[in-house]
Amino acid sequence: MAVVIDLLKNDPRIRHPEKAHRPDQPVQLRKPDWIRVKAPGSPKWAETNKIVRDNKLVTVCEEAGCPNVGECWEKKHASFMIMGDTCTRACAFCNVRTGMPGPLDADEPLNIAIAVKKLGLEHVVITSVDRDDLSDGGAEHFAQVIRAIREHSPQTTIEILTPDFLRKPGALEVVVAAKPDVFNHNLETVPSKYLKVRPGARYFHSIRLLQQVKELDPTIFTKSGIMVGFGEERNEVLQLMDDLRSADVDFLTIGQYLQPTRKHHPVIRFVTPDEFKGFETAAYAKGFHLVSASPLTRSSHHAGEDFKKLKAARQSKLG
Template sequence: MRAPGGEAFRETRKIVQSHGLHTVCEEAACPNIGECWDRRHATFMILGEICTRACAFCNVATGKPHALDSEEPERVGRAAGDLGLEHIVITSVDRDDLKDGGARHFAETIAAIRRYAPATTVEVLTPDFRKKEGALETVIAAKPDVFNHNLETVPELYRRIRPGADYRHSLDLLKNVKRRDPAAFTKSGIMVGLGETDEQVFAVMDDMREADIDFLTIGQYLQPTRKHAALERYVTPEAFARYKDLAYEKGFLLVAASPLTRSSFHAGEDFAKLRAAREATLRS
């Protein structure tokens, strides 16, 4: 990837900073930031910049979070309007310290985007809301266009890679989104290169289809620092192409699989493809 720069990149950064917002593009050291910000696309990270969990793959800071910023949803809404976004992705840190895990904050952010950028479609990439009764229902009621929650890796690696999370709980969360709002698009992703086998990846695909997930993303894990989980292998582009072909055979509406695939990379274009794929399925 080329180094970030250019007028559009600087303008995007200026708008993000002027509203006092955080982006996962910066906090997670995403390799695609240059391309995305040049196109005025940014993934906003709400609920602060400090996570209550310490996943072995993630570059976001871990510790004791600050109090919720009640004005943050409004600022995200205004930023969406200022950027003129067709599609926006809202994600967050985990907030196990909050009674609802930050669900109401998500809902308020969606509502603010609807006010300031009514033509913008909204995608949320949420935490698992584990042990947070009613949290999922709060976000679903706000009617995001896409509900994304990443499984991140195969269940056999959860204890090492995603401590504090539960594979089955994450699957059930996505299954319940579709049960409660059949019109919603659901999405999930995993990283490869952490020590998983192809057979384990295929099994995750099957679990996702059983949960009626529409959109699968698969990308290469890149080790952020020496303290993070070690990189076990680089997956070839040919292997990613095989993952993609098999996933389509299993029935996903849309699949993105490549070394640089990330949850919100090309999210706007992918949403248009996702909508078209569902319409084609309904016509057939």
């Protein structure tokens, strides 16, 4: 029988009722039964973990505390986070550390490529911290990683999840020229929540970034994702879908926001599976090639399988 982590057991209001609420803190909502994840620890998970450690790699699976790490690593799926483990932004939802990052590791592109080859990945996801300290935001480093993977594993398809390259002219062109198969940049939330949730970013800049990818290379699939549970309204999510479709974005992911620590933005509401299904139906009606919407949906979850579905959807629409 699979070991399951009941995320409710860590709820402080269950273990310590006297800590249920303080006037100076928002009420922490009890996690619903549908938010459960498989505990990591299988032999295949251990093998993936060893390859990551041996090659001194950073994964967003660990840094962001992804709830799907057990499932993905058991399948030898991993999302590599490049350019260090320290971010120059301080988003209210993210568990990655904030500060001044160190210099780039010149060996990292090769180390990533070696790990991809050892894991035998058909599809790999490469993401990064924000590097506002770099003149190009890390664009050339992204390109080097893509080229290294192409050299060592030419059959592997590559998905990148990039920062917004805000105030980094020419950076996007460098990344697109390296020809990733999927270009993902997450909006994270609706525009009314940006000031509190994503204060260092600009909503319409991110929309324009995704639009420019298609203008530069229409063959690259584009993708974006959001979390719900910050207190957004349904009509705001629907408008966000329209904004993404106006930028010709192909793939939308929607998942439940889970508060990493008490210092992060609180969960205002747990969205039900039926509501997620409603978002999925609406998004398909608006013309997205592919939609993934569920409480535990994350940007990189099932990325390889989803890429195959994206290609099939494009082919069917082209006739």
